Amino acid sequence: MSCVHVNLAERSYDVWVEPGLLGRAGALIDQAGLGGRRTAVISDERVAGFHSEALLGSLVAAGCRPSLHVIAAGEVSKTMAQAEILCRDMICAGHDRHSLVVALGGGVVGDLAGFVAAIFCRGIPLVQIPTTIVAQVDSSVGGKTGVNVAEGKNLLGCFHQPHLVLVDPQTLRTLPQREFCEGFAEAIKHAAIRDAAMLAELAALDPDGREVPAELIARNIAIKARIVEADEHETRDIRALLNFGHTIGHGIEAAIPYGQMLHGEAIALGLRAALFLSQRHCQLAPAASRTLLDLLQKYHLPLVLDAAIATPTIIEKLARDKKFAAGNIRFVLLDAPGHAHVSEVVTLADLRDAIEHLREVPE
Numbered sequence: 001m002s003c004v005h006v007n008l009a010e011r012s013y014d015v016w017v018e019p020g021l022l023g024r025a026g027a028l029i030d031q032a033g034l035g036g037r038r039t040a041v042i043s044d045e046r047v048a049g050f051h052s053e054a055l056l057g058s059l060v061a062a063g064c065r066p067s068l069h070v071i072a073a074g075e076v077s078k079t080m081a082q083a084e085i086l087c088r089d090m091i092c093a094g095h096d097r098h099s100l101v102v103a104l105g106g107g108v109v110g111d112l113a114g115f116v117a118a119i120f121c122r123g124i125p126l127v128q129i130p131t132t133i134v135a136q137v138d139s140s141v142g143g144k145t146g147v148n149v150a151e152g153k154n155l156l157g158c159f160h161q162p163h164l165v166l167v168d169p170q171t172l173r174t175l176p177q178r179e180f181c182e183g184f185a186e187a188i189k190h191a192a193i194r195d196a197a198m199l200a201e202l203a204a205l206d207p208d209g210r211e212v213p214a215e216l217i218a219r220n221i222a223i224k225a226r227i228v229e230a231d232e233h234e235t236r237d238i239r240a241l242l243n244f245g246h247t248i249g250h251g252i253e254a255a256i257p258y259g260q261m262l263h264g265e266a267i268a269l270g271l272r273a274a275l276f277l278s279q280r281h282c283q284l285a286p287a288a289s290r291t292l293l294d295l296l297q298k299y300h301l302p303l304v305l306d307a308a309i310a311t312p313t314i315i316e317k318l319a320r321d322k323k324f325a326a327g328n329i330r331f332v333l334l335d336a337p338g339h340a341h342v343s344e345v346v347t348l349a350d351l352r353d354a355i356e357h358l359r360e361v362p363e
């Protein structure tokens with residue numbers, strides 16, 4: 001079994017990665033010192049249909065007393081109103097400050113359940129059991145939790161590190177094709193900013209299959225873990241590197257009704273825009289850009305922006321993004337595959353050009 005330890009002093013935790021782990025979740029939760037608690041399992045209707053039975057069975061067997069709380073699937077559920085409903089459901093189900101939250105699902109469930117765990121009775125422990133590629137390689141690790149508002153993505157939230165993360169690659173087998181592929185935008189981002197050698201591994205994988213080696217997932221988690229360890233609260237321009245492709249990506253996601261485009265699809269467009277600006281401002285080689293775009297295309301990710309999504313709307317949304325510090329645009333640029341930095345050279349005109357560039361079909 002692969003284990004990535006996230007070293008954050010008293011907030012340290014382990015991320016276990018192994019096929020079949022879901023059925024052993026109860027025992028591993030017990031082993032981590034979290035057993036015997038009332039446990040609120042938060043999931044969405046699709047994931048719960050496939051995977052809640054195995055999880056609940058293993059929790060009961062381990063002496064945890066679970067209640068199941070199911071939300072509607074998709075980004076539309078990532079709201080303050082839904083967080084309040086979950087908290088009140090948990091109170092009605094008898095949960096208190098000694099309870100545990102287990103998030104079973106993709107990034108939406110993980111971010112929302114993490115936020116609920118952070119605010120319920122001023123904070124209770126959290127276990128993440130991610131079931132999408134986005135969640136397994138990225139969102140379940142690092143402690144960012146939160147919800148969206150109409151003005152923008154993830155604008156309400158807080159840091160709340162999980163106590164344990166259990167990754168079972170077999171849960172990916174039930175993912176539809178589109179949801180499977182979208183997650184690779186985040187893995188390609190990791191390769192772009194920190195691990196150029198991983199590009200070849202991603203290129204070798206079959207995007208139409210569902211078999212993702214545990215080692216590849218663990219390699220992504222390790223990239224994220226080392227970044228989070230170095231800059232847990234994103235104050236030192238290190239964790240901000242994980243926002244590569246996200247400035248314009250989040251702007252696009254917020255410019256259309258939530259859920260219309262999957263997160264990874266918006267990030268793929270954001271990555272193309274960031275590559276365009278990296279070529280303009282730090283001489284990123286066109287061939288390197290091409291390699292990354294080819295990989296996004298291999299995973300059937302969109303590279304061309306719908307004409308109906310207006311540039312001023314995207315600009316308005318991204319100007320509210322947390323990545324805009326005191327009006328300055330802090331934008332992640334790529335010098336070469338594996339090497340990124342946070343820059344302040346990008347102007348508003350650059351952002352407009354980059355968004356317009358997305359209207360053209362790549363050569």
Ligand code: NAD
Nearest residue numbers: 046073074106107108131132134139144171174175179263
């Ligand atoms: P998601 O959670 O909406 O999942 C996508 C779809 O797949 C949903 O319909 C879901 O029901 C379904 N699904 C999930 N697992 C399944 C399975 N195993 N089998 C069948 N269906 C399954 O979306 P996502 O792409 O996983 O996550 C996107 C969210 O993650 C966004 O809100 C984004 O902001 C957030 N995010 C957070 C961080 C972080 O650091 N906290 C990082 C990246 C992304």
Ligand code: GLY
Nearest residue numbers: 142144239242243
């Ligand atoms: N997904 C960006 C971060 O965790 O910082």
